[in-house]
Amino acid sequence: MASSQVIGTVPGYKFIKNRRAAVLAFPFNGGQGREGVELGGMHLIEHGILEQLKEMEWETSFEPNENIDTLRPNSDPDIEGLKKPRFVSSVTKKVAEQVSTAAKAGDFVVTLGGDHSLAMGTVSGVFEAYPDACLIWIDAHADINTPSTTDSGNMHGCPISFVMGIAGDIPEFAWIKKCLLPERLVYIGLRDVDPAEKKILKDYGIKAFSMHHVDKYGIGKVVDMALDHVNPNRDRPIHLSFDVDALDPSVAPSTGTPVRGGLTFREGHYICEALAETGLLVAADIMEVNPALEDEQAVFQTVQVGCSLTRCCLGETLL
Template identity: 50%
Template sequence: MALRGQLLRLLRTQHRHTCQPSRAQSVAVLGAPFSQGQKRGGVEHGPKVIRDAGLIERLSCLDYSVHDFGDLDFHYLEKDEPYMGVKFPRTVGAANKMLSGAVSRGVGAGHTLVMLGGDHSLAIGSVSGHAQQCPDLCLIWVDAHADINTPMTSPSGNLHGQPVAFMLKELQDKVQDIPGFSWTKPFLSSRDLVYIGLRDVDPGEYHILKSLGIQYFTMRDIDRLGIQRVMEVTLDSLLARKQRPIHLSFDIDAFDPSLAPATGTPVNGGLTYREGIYITEEIHNTGLLSAMDLVEVNPVLGANSEAVEATASLAVDVIASCLGQTREGAHRSINVIPSEKNDTEQLCL
């Protein structure tokens, strides 16, 4: 088993995914300041506080050219009545349609795409836009919540708890024609999805996970197996059949609230810093990360400025680790040992 895992990791470093024949040398950062997928205001400010925490400077210290494409300009409809209990369906649908097109263009241009949310309903647009360019992608969902409720099983009607249901082919007959979503159709198979960090799953979601045989790891599983084994099984499950692009959708509430307090639905007993960064390091090491989401940073919900800064800084660490920052250093390529530092190099220390 250990030898098989070593061989698979070697193959993953040698093969690249179909929509990007070699690891992208550029990163596109795209802000999605949107909050209508849930009820708590403030999450629309997530992209700004993540940038303010030094994201662009951190990424510039890695071996990429970094392009900050700014924030999308979403429009909130004045009249957007609930439909079958789903709240703000037309507004959320329109926002995701806009985001899908932007992500598709970014990935199609050869960038590794980083989407800054916003709430997690935005994953509908982010993952579907990625899938337009990379239809064979797989999805790693790191979150305290499964976000796989259908409109009929959702206790709240909030769409940030339903995005995965809109993606899965197996749930096509369970997600009715919701206003605002005629532009998208299910595109992902349940075997192309793995969850990590679950600890607050609704009854309907639990039934879906079990009935579809979706691979998932709760925090109990992480305690029992260890994060190294969890990542081995995750990557083998998704990549053993063939090498393909990875979409990582990372909700900051996957971490324990002591580390990420400024978020809308915190749940005790989450990932430690070391576990979260190990996940992202292993994903980077595959050479197959093509796009990622970092969502649900809400500065309004931080008890004080320190709580907001800690959450935003953690988001920057997650993104940078996905893109090659390691706990051994950033490993920016250099040809000679410099005799003196310029201002840019000082930023990268």
């Protein structure tokens, strides 16, 4: 596969050309059924993430995408059981274009969701700029359902199947190129996986580390094994897509699909810190913060965690 990778000029970053974080917020909830997740990105902005990154000596650019609702079609009936497919398609195409542009410019791309269907766009955009990239997916859920396997029809459970090219032929999503090979994907933190998704993971030989593996090996070993699988020579750009429901609800309670038994505060941050230390990280998604759920303190706690995960991706360390 041909590569269009930029050669990094920022110390400690192999592929980043500018010490600039392109922060893209997408106030979008169309991939699932709960209101509020569209507010997540702006809550991180209001909590000061741009100022925090500037204090870390990153230049920042910011696109709020506040008019994204204009992409909502007048009519959006289900397609093969998928809910709001045209809205999801038009928004994620816009995401892909913005992410690709920022990545090709040599910026570090930070995408703030919004629900995880947005990853159809973030993955497409990152792999357009970095065809040799790999994807590390941090989530309680595999999000690899296809139109034929999803029970809910909510598209935040399907983005991986689309970018892998296994979702089937749906004209509304014809813009999505098959860009993700199974061997370039690894999961960490899974603990709520549908039976059909387990079969897909097995059939395609996709490497996945559940919470059982985190308990068994410890997070440090799991991250090393994950990198050994998708990036054995430590020479590929890394795209990190982090759903905050990967964290235990005691850590990040304000999210739409919480599942008990998740990553601890330190385990979640260790992942971001360790990937940043490789110098290979080029993009990070922080997804599924929902400020409409839980009380004010729980929302503050979750937003605070989202900001600190972002800072870790951009090089913040304990010492």
